[in-house]
Amino acid sequence: MALRIFIGWDSREGECSDVLAYSLRKHSSIPLEIKYLRLPDLAFNRTHDPLQSTEFTYTRFLVPFLCGYQGKAIFMDCDMLCLGDIKELDDLKMDGLALRVVKHDHRPPEKVKMDGKVQTVYPRKNWSSLMVMNCDHLRLWTKQVVETQTGGYLHRFQDVPDEQIDEIPNTWNVLDRMDAQTKLIHYTSGGPWFDNYRDHPFGKIWLDYRDEYRLHAAA
Template sequence: MQNQSSGAPLRIFIGYDHRQAVSYNVLQFSILRRCSKPIAVTPIVLPTLPMTRSGLTPFTYSRFLVPWLCNYQGWAMFLDIDYLCLADLAELFALVDDRYGAMVSKNVKRFEWASMIMFNCGHPANRVLTPSYVQDPEQCRNPHAMDWLPDGLVGDLPREWNHLVGYDPPRKDAKLVHYTQGMPIFEETTGSEYRAEWLAEHEASNSTLGWQELMARSVHAANTPDGRKVAKLHPAALSAN
């Protein structure tokens, strides 16, 4: 059980990369429309943090500041930007166990364990994860292998919560889909598993109802001489009112 207030939002951090903002937008949308509990989604933006160390992505190392960002209290989740959420993350938070310092899906590619981490931010072992520690490659050498924690403090989560497209055998019940070799929108990733699902989510995340459905009954609408509803800024509305 997680040791934070039952009414507190579930804290979800996503590594942000300005080069692929569309990935962030689709992921956070896929999370919020499926979660059954209040959530707080926070992008980890490297220029806003007291460290500069980066790798293939700006969040290669900054992900390990989640416990620090949470003031070493409660549970919080980290996700790479190249995911799609197809399930209720409240279900995942319900699986956490206070015995562990962190929980990951221990899939076949160990370097991908850190792509989705459930951090027990209040665990004493995580207090080493300070900006100065994570910044220093001599101290923080291989954090993606969870090397700051003894093996006994790294819990295991079901594989459907970190399905590695292109590495794991195909499955139809993935709850978190990780496009490890690139988002399924590129020519190079044609044929990606869960491509149709990502494209559908992208379309939904960029959709809206029309102005009439959203605004026609609001105080910002006005009638035209011929009885149409338009925004008050419309010339026909200005001449009629």
């Protein structure tokens, strides 16, 4: 059975989702079923939050609902690049767990990010940017809950017992840098697809993968 992966999709950076999907498939030793969380496809009824930085700020929490609350699925922000075999995350045991995440202590100094969006600071920031989900244990995230609950409630995993939230190796969600051990780089403030971040110190590798993706797509 293919590993289900849901990638956030935003109309301002749609190619990012394509590049991430390409990088996942390039390194994967297992079959992948990759889907994008496009707002027009989701019949999502939530008032726009002026603090949300992407179109998938809230829709990521629909993944268990979209999977019928069955099996395992992974959610990923689109502003990532995979450099390792995602099978490593698929192999992690989920018995008795609801989630696995990288438990960042992320306190960004910037006041703005991406294309001028406000940079917010809150507990468990970026924990929800990469989630391995045991969908059966996340029945509390109903469509109605995701459409109505606060951002704090959702992104801090309120009402998910702490003992059901385990870790992913931190090499799988490395924020704005990379080294020889990095399996996945996450461009949290903005990547080289934005004019303001063309000179990101680790932007060239993303641009190289983008060029590979474009050649592959055109073939």
